[in-house]
Amino acid sequence: MTDTTAPRPTTAHELPAADDPRLKDTWMRRQLVVLVVGVAVLSLLPLLLGEQAQSVAIRTLIFAIMAVGWNLMSGFGGMFSFGHAAFFGIGAYTGAYLLVDHGISPWISMVVAAVLSAAVGVAIAYMCLRYKLAGSYFALATFAFAQMFLLIVQNLDVLNKTEGFNVEILPSDSWSMLQFQQGSPLYFWIPLAILAVAVLISILYVRSRAGQYAQAVRDDEVAASSLGIDTMRARLIAVALSCGVTAVAGVYYTQYYFFVGPEQAFGSAVSVEAIIPAVIGGIGTIWGPVIGAAVVGPLSELVATVLRNPPGFLSFLQGTSGLDVAVYATLLIIIVIVMPKGIFGTIRDRWRS
Amino acid sequence: MSLLEVEGLTKKYTGLTAVDTVDVTVDDREFLGIIGPNGAGKTTLFSLLAGSQEPTSGRIVFDGTDITGWSAQKVARTGLVRTFQLMRPFESMSVLENVTIASLGRRSRKDARRHALGVLERVQLEQYATAASGSLPTAGLKRLELARALAMEPRMILLDEVLAGLVPAERAPMIELLRDLHGDGLTVMFVEHIMAAVMALSERLVVMHDGRVLTQGVPAEVIAEPQVIEAYLGEDY
Numbered sequence: 001m002t003d004t005t006a007p008r009p010t011t012a013h014e015l016p017a018a019d020d021p022r023l024k025d026t027w028m029r030r031q032l033v034v035l036v037v038g039v040a041v042l043s044l045l046p047l048l049l050g051e052q053a054q055s056v057a058i059r060t061l062i063f064a065i066m067a068v069g070w071n072l073m074s075g076f077g078g079m080f081s082f083g084h085a086a087f088f089g090i091g092a093y094t095g096a097y098l099l100v101d102h103g104i105s106p107w108i109s110m111v112v113a114a115v116l117s118a119a120v121g122v123a124i125a126y127m128c129l130r131y132k133l134a135g136s137y138f139a140l141a142t143f144a145f146a147q148m149f150l151l152i153v154q155n156l157d158v159l160n161k162t163e164g165f166n167v168e169i170l171p172s173d174s175w176s177m178l179q180f181q182q183g184s185p186l187y188f189w190i191p192l193a194i195l196a197v198a199v200l201i202s203i204l205y206v207r208s209r210a211g212q213y214a215q216a217v218r219d220d221e222v223a224a225s226s227l228g229i230d231t232m233r234a235r236l237i238a239v240a241l242s243c244g245v246t247a248v249a250g251v252y253y254t255q256y257y258f259f260v261g262p263e264q265a266f267g268s269a270v271s272v273e274a275i276i277p278a279v280i281g282g283i284g285t286i287w288g289p290v291i292g293a294a295v296v297g298p299l300s301e302l303v304a305t306v307l308r309n310p311p312g313f314l315s316f317l318q319g320t321s322g323l324d325v326a327v328y329a330t331l332l333i334i335i336v337i338v339m340p341k342g343i344f345g346t347i348r349d350r351w352r353s
Numbered sequence: 354m355s356l357l358e359v360e361g362l363t364k365k366y367t368g369l370t371a372v373d374t375v376d377v378t379v380d381d382r383e384f385l386g387i388i389g390p391n392g393a394g395k396t397t398l399f400s401l402l403a404g405s406q407e408p409t410s411g412r413i414v415f416d417g418t419d420i421t422g423w424s425a426q427k428v429a430r431t432g433l434v435r436t437f438q439l440m441r442p443f444e445s446m447s448v449l450e451n452v453t454i455a456s457l458g459r460r461s462r463k464d465a466r467r468h469a470l471g472v473l474e475r476v477q478l479e480q481y482a483t484a485a486s487g488s489l490p491t492a493g494l495k496r497l498e499l500a501r502a503l504a505m506e507p508r509m510i511l512l513d514e515v516l517a518g519l520v521p522a523e524r525a526p527m528i529e530l531l532r533d534l535h536g537d538g539l540t541v542m543f544v545e546h547i548m549a550a551v552m553a554l555s556e557r558l559v560v561m562h563d564g565r566v567l568t569q570g571v572p573a574e575v576i577a578e579p580q581v582i583e584a585y586l587g588e589d590y
Contacts, residue, residue, distance in 0.1 A: 003398065014471065014587070015467055015468060015471045016467060016470050016471055016474065018467060020467070022470060022479070022483070023466055023467055023470060025466070115440075134361055135549075200370060207462070208462075209457050210460065212450070212454055212457060213457070215443065215445060215446065215456070216443045216446075216454045217443055218445075219443035219444055219446070220441045220442075220443060221427075221441065221443075222405065222437075222441065223437065223441035223442075223501075224443075225405075225424070225425040225426045225429070226403060226405065226425050226426075226429055226434070226435055226437070226456045227426075227429055227434075227454060227455045227458075227505060228426050228427075228429035228430040228434075228455075228505060229426055229454070229458075230426055231426065284445070338445075
């Protein structure tokens with residue numbers, strides 16, 4: 001290595017005072033305040049919602065956790081994943097397998113799944129980056145891996161092939177097994193807490209050295225490496241966090257629905273569900289995926305409900321199958337056209353200017 | 354004492370030798386200018402030195418360490434840092450954040466931010482600290498390139514056409530700034546087309562042509578050499 005005792009000439013200039021007002025950075029504090037207030041307000045929701053509305057809200061929370069996870073590597077890291085079903089699926093199946101076959105608590109499974117998923121994600125991303133797959137090729141590669149996992153799971157005896165796992169319903173409440181009375185607000189509060197942790201990870205990560213490096217690499221890889229940044233390492237850290245967070249959403253999914261099969265875990269629809277909230281809400285922003293999920297989650301349900309029992313002037317639409325999906329898709333397209341940077345991204349940019 | 358020693362450095366592409374057995378040494382605290390017509394291999398030479406590209410053959414020794422074939426990130430961390438002719442800001446970030454990224458390698462986050470603001474003051478960019486880096490005019494982006502490199506606290510800096518794209522009124526302050534930095538002990542190797550700047554700053558001049566070192570020496574003498582004039586005229590006519 002170089003002689004580090006040699007004088008570094010360009011540091012000779014004077015440093016600004018430590019309390020220089022231009023150095024003040026309240027961003028992190030503001031995000032944490034929003035997080036605490038947001039969680040406090042949302043935790044009241046189960047008291048207002050009926051049982052059916054609560055199940056929609058819970059599904060929305062699972063979407064949100066996935067999207068926050070997806071956003072860590074795709075938004076801040078600039079590596080667009082079209083295969084996050086792989087990591088959600090690893091979570092869902094790790095939870096199911098450990099619980100059903102070994103009676104292990106889902107809380108432990110969350111940790112195991114996060115670590116396993118992060119390791120698999122890092123291995124996949126390393127191979128893609130090593131062979132210089134970028135942009136749409138990277139996205140395609142991740143998609144291919146997710147499809148591969150789907151096929152493997154469908155053919156593995158130990159994972160019950162296409163039948164998946166059913167979680168046994170316990171006779172009484174159990175914190176360790178994460179089972180409560182049907183409709184219990186705990187089924188909402190627990191994923192809310194997981195989401196809060198996922199957002200907290202995002203906030204801390206974005207301002208950390210690793211997060212700053214990942215964003216620099218996303219913006220300009222060549223410039224980043226010329227500043228001494230280990231671009232591979234920066235990217236793999238983003239991938240590990242992303243896959244870990246998404247896997248936890250998977251574990252909770254199995255737990256809440258008491259069932260998981262290959263399509264629910266590894267199907268390509270799952271990958272899309274991780275992407276849409278982030279795109280609608282704002283890629284590469286802290287709050288975008290959460291806001292996007294809050295819009296997208298209830299929206300599909302709302303459209304389906306309205307079309308199932310349409311108001312009088314729309315009665316001719318009744319019974320047209322698949323129409324709700326078409327309407328839902330159209331609404332998403334309109335949002336993307338009106339707000340190309342996502343709901344949060346667009347509003348934030350207007351606010352700033 | 355020489356800080357950088359380059360021996361027989363060569364970069365071959367299929368059907369083209371961009372850099373051809375180049376020998377150059379740069380003394381500690383020297384200001385070395387490199388000129389040559391377009392396509393002479395100046396930028397490729399920088400890329401080889403900075404680790405952005407791997408040489409076909411030859412040796413690069415920086416500060417006593419053989420750094421031949423090292424990656425760009427590793428070279429940068431040893432104190433040999435380059436700037437880019439085409440500015441490459443991190444566009445999602447503010448000007449201050451851009452420079453802080455470069456300081457983070459050696460400092461804590463808080464300290465890096467403070468140090469980065471100090472560097473911005475040094476290059477007179479502090480009034481844009483919170484501006485979006487993509488919104489800077491060309492002159493600002495050139496200074497940002499320089500600021501990021503300086504924030505690495507390098508021993509030697511490779512400047513690739515840091516004056517290109519500046520209007521004449523913007524050149525004098527930039528030349529002044531480079532002279533100050535050099536005066537503080539920074540070793541500089543720069544590629545430049547604007548001859549006024551080359552003559553004002555270079556202590557020694559290397560002329561490249563067709564990937565080779567055509568000649569080198571005292572600037573005023575070098576540019577008067579017939580072969581140098583021919584190399585330039587040959588391109589223009």
